[in-house]
Amino acid sequence: MWKLILSEGDDPWLKSVNNHIGRQFWEFDPNLGTPEERAQIEKVREEFHMNRFQVKHSSDLLMRLQFAKENPCDQMQLEQVKVRNEEEITEEAVATTLRRALRFYSTLLVEDGHWPGDYGGPLFLLPGLVIGLYVMGALNEVLPREHQREICRYLYNHQNADRGWGLHIEGCSTMFCTALNYVTLRLLGERIDGGDGAMEKARNWILDHGGVTYVPSWGKFWLSVLGAYEWSGNNPLPPEIWLLPYFLPIHPGRMWCHCRMVYLPMSYLYGKRFVGPINATILSLRRELYAHPYHQIDWDQARYLCAKEDLYYPHPMIQDILWGCLHKVGEPLLMQWPFSRLRQKALSMVMQHIHNEDENTQYICIGPVNKVLNMVCCWVDNPNSEVNKLHLSRIKDYLWMAEDGMKMQGYNGSQLWDVTFAVQAILATNLVDEYDSMLKRAHEFIKISQVKANSSGNFSSWYRHISKGGWPFSNPDNGWPVSDCTAEALKAALLLSKMPADIVGKAIASNQLYDAVNFILSLQNNNGGFASYEPTRSYA
Numbered sequence: 001m002w003k004l005i006l007s008e009g010d011d012p013w014l015k016s017v018n019n020h021i022g023r024q025f026w027e028f029d030p031n032l033g034t035p036e037e038r039a040q041i042e043k044v045r046e047e048f049h050m051n052r053f054q055v056k057h058s059s060d061l062l063m064r065l066q067f068a069k070e071n072p073c074d075q076m077q078l079e080q081v082k083v084r085n086e087e088e089i090t091e092e093a094v095a096t097t098l099r100r101a102l103r104f105y106s107t108l109l110v111e112d113g114h115w116p117g118d119y120g121g122p123l124f125l126l127p128g129l130v131i132g133l134y135v136m137g138a139l140n141e142v143l144p145r146e147h148q149r150e151i152c153r154y155l156y157n158h159q160n161a162d163r164g165w166g167l168h169i170e171g172c173s174t175m176f177c178t179a180l181n182y183v184t185l186r187l188l189g190e191r192i193d194g195g196d197g198a199m200e201k202a203r204n205w206i207l208d209h210g211g212v213t214y215v216p217s218w219g220k221f222w223l224s225v226l227g228a229y230e231w232s233g234n235n236p237l238p239p240e241i242w243l244l245p246y247f248l249p250i251h252p253g254r255m256w257c258h259c260r261m262v263y264l265p266m267s268y269l270y271g272k273r274f275v276g277p278i279n280a281t282i283l284s285l286r287r288e289l290y291a292h293p294y295h296q297i298d299w300d301q302a303r304y305l306c307a308k309e310d311l312y313y314p315h316p317m318i319q320d321i322l323w324g325c326l327h328k329v330g331e332p333l334l335m336q337w338p339f340s341r342l343r344q345k346a347l348s349m350v351m352q353h354i355h356n357e358d359e360n361t362q363y364i365c366i367g368p369v370n371k372v373l374n375m376v377c378c379w380v381d382n383p384n385s386e387v388n389k390l391h392l393s394r395i396k397d398y399l400w401m402a403e404d405g406m407k408m409q410g411y412n413g414s415q416l417w418d419v420t421f422a423v424q425a426i427l428a429t430n431l432v433d434e435y436d437s438m439l440k441r442a443h444e445f446i447k448i449s450q451v452k453a454n455s456s457g458n459f460s461s462w463y464r465h466i467s468k469g470g471w472p473f474s475n476p477d478n479g480w481p482v483s484d485c486t487a488e489a490l491k492a493a494l495l496l497s498k499m500p501a502d503i504v505g506k507a508i509a510s511n512q513l514y515d516a517v518n519f520i521l522s523l524q525n526n527n528g529g530f531a532s533y534e535p536t537r538s539y540a
Helices: 035-050 061-070 091-106 125-136 145-157 175-187 198-208 217-226 239-243 257-272 280-288 317-334 340-360 368-381 387-392 415-427 432-449 483-497 510-522
Strands: 002-006 024-028 399-402 405-408
Touching (some): 024 399, 061 399, 091 432, 125 145, 125 175, 125 217, 125 368, 125 405, 145 405, 175 217, 175 280
Antiparallel strands (some): 002 024, 399 405
16 A cells, blocks of 8 residues: 655655655555555545546545544534525634634644645656656666556546547647657556557557657657657757857756756757667557658658647747758767867766756756756766766655556645645634644744755856745755745745744744845846746846
């Protein structure tokens, strides 16, 4: 049976700036649970599967069942309020309903002061993880049999009625996610006719839409890393752009951080033209995924192909001309001496930036996409480096279990974000005297989750903004504070500071409040608005 583990970090390869407070991950224990408890879990799994086309989201029932056992909620002490149409709603009825809600909500609060929960939804995250681990030869080590089984369950549960997969669990089918999730299932051992025909139908969806030459750029990239697509079928991702002077508007340092930190490792793998081991499974995928024989595909033409389901914004002609020049002139030069020395210099600089991101986020990284990409880059750079163990130890931070299976989250959780709004809501009830224990724990979580220092070294040389005083979306190990998270945490902290210390705990220190205000003000743009992670740097 699966169990949610909280605020633990007994792995010697783990690092933390706050003793792992806010960390949440799932582990499988074959000896855990009674036959009745296991049957209950199978029941909720079956119910989700039966209703999967009507209700796409899970209800976190595995976590709720665990918490109901560990911290049962006695709702019988308060009678449920039922109000008839046109009946006057009394203050007593509202107070009773709020007490029932808060009593239940208190059972979901964990010891370190946060409310764990599912932050899944995107369907393009697991493929990157599985492909990355597969080319590293670490798939079975990091994702044992039970993990792989639950990932397959999740992917089958969120396959659309037309047997494709959407960009997210409520999205219409796209070539991007249909191709990558089909490949993911194959790498996890599913047969071409597996899933009671689901695999065959998914493959037919791909072929009916032209085959994977029509997958968009991120799909082309991951399939090239895997060896099921050719790098010559990709538009260039030159690492040399990192060598350009910063004043140029196309310098990556001017990009939004989520874009910049994904382009960074992508440019490394593209510059290296890295391809994983070619085996029977990869050769089979080359036959399964294409409408034409693999050796007959025009890869130069494939660079421009994109399925209409994935085409949100067609390339302007000038962009295609630029790609063509880089692909046919720039890249051939950079692959040959003496220009190849420039390529090596660029790759070296990119790897330094990757290491800086890893070290300042405790190997969690800003998000799941660059987390996996950075991990693969570090392995390509040095398969025997201890950095690989540091990366592998953090994968479980992104995985979440529910009745729909195992998913990869869009962040390493939403811990701080959820706590700030929960605190504000609880304070608005005027019932704080009755729930002081809950507020004390949440208050401590807010205080300990503030980022206490800037990124290491000369952070501006790594295109990082100040971090000190901000609050992150999840926990401080993530290392990327955000303006709205900081604003909501600051608001909660200020509200709590007005309450008696014996009810909500000691107020946050004044210097922490000043640091938070300084961080928020530093993010104000020239137009008066506030940026998310760092002020806008482009000329647009």
